[in-house]
Amino acid sequence: QEPLQTLTLFAVAGELHSYSEVCEALSMLEVALGFLAMTGGEPHMQLSCYLEEVLQMGNQMAQHILKAFGMCYLKHCVALWQLLSSLKSENMLRLKRDPFVGVSEMYKQALGEDEHRLLTGFFSKTSADTFLLEMHEFLVLFLKKPDATDTYKSDWLKITLESYIERKDMDIPPDVELFPEEILLSHYVEAWKFIVTFKQERGQ
Numbered sequence: 342q343e344p345l346q347t348l349t350l351f352a353v354a355g356e357l358h359s360y361s362e363v364c365e366a367l368s369m370l371e372v373a374l375g376f377l378a379m380t381g382g383e384p385h386m387q388l389s390c391y392l393e394e395v396l397q398m399g400n401q402m403a404q405h406i407l408k409a410f411g412m413c414y415l416k417h418c419v420a421l422w423q424l425l426s427s428l429k430s431e432n433m434l435r436l437k438r439d440p441f442v443g444v445s446e447m448y449k450q451a452l453g454e455d456e457h458r459l460l461t462g463f464f465s466k467t468s469a470d471t472f473l474l475e476m477h478e479f480l481v482l483f484l485k486k487p488d489a490t491d492t493y494k495s496d497w498l499k500i501t502l503e504s505y506i507e508r509k510d511m512d513i514p515p516d517v518e519l520f521p522e523e524i525l526l527s528h529y530v531e532a533w534k535f536i537v538t539f540k541q542e543r544g545q
Contacts (some may be wrong), residue, residue: 356409360432384416427477448529459521467516
């Protein structure tokens with residue numbers, strides 16, 4: 342498990358031009374992750390080679406997806422899943438579909454003017470790329486669980502996310518440290534949507 346470089350993130354995302362392409366790539370990656378969990382693999386093997394040569398799935402994959410996966414090694418699979426699952430949700434948002442069906446209403450409270458101002462100010466300091474990926478991962482892996490409201494009651498979104506990242510033995514990324522402390526956990530989904538929409542409107 343190793344993070345993807347920012348340039349690689351943009352390059353992979355740039356190869357996937359539609360919601361269906363992102364879904365197809367995510368589906369293929371999840372197959373690979375399932376096999377890797379059972380059998381392991383050489384961390385420095387290209388993901389595209391693993392899918393073509395080891396899993397014999399080359400004829401099932403579009404060329405642009407193989408090209409995107411050719412930029413990544415097996416050691417990047419977890420980071421790639423993080424990217425593709427976030428891209429799927431971002432595409433759903435663009436298509437006016439709800440990516441977070443099943444997440445408790447407790448985490449979907451509307452943002453007020455103060456929160457909008459704080460989040461807009463956040464963008465004057467950072468591109469928020471790492472923050473969005475970590476925020477989305479925590480949302481789909483933990484806040485979607487039926488018992489999430491029993492476990493995650495903390496008032497502050499930033500504190501919850503920082504403790505999650507620390508549990509993964511990662512350093513806190515700079516853009517996470519810059520996130521406004523006043524945003525509540527109850528604003529989680531709407532804060533994620535606001536940030537994504539803001540980035541889309543700015544063409545980032």
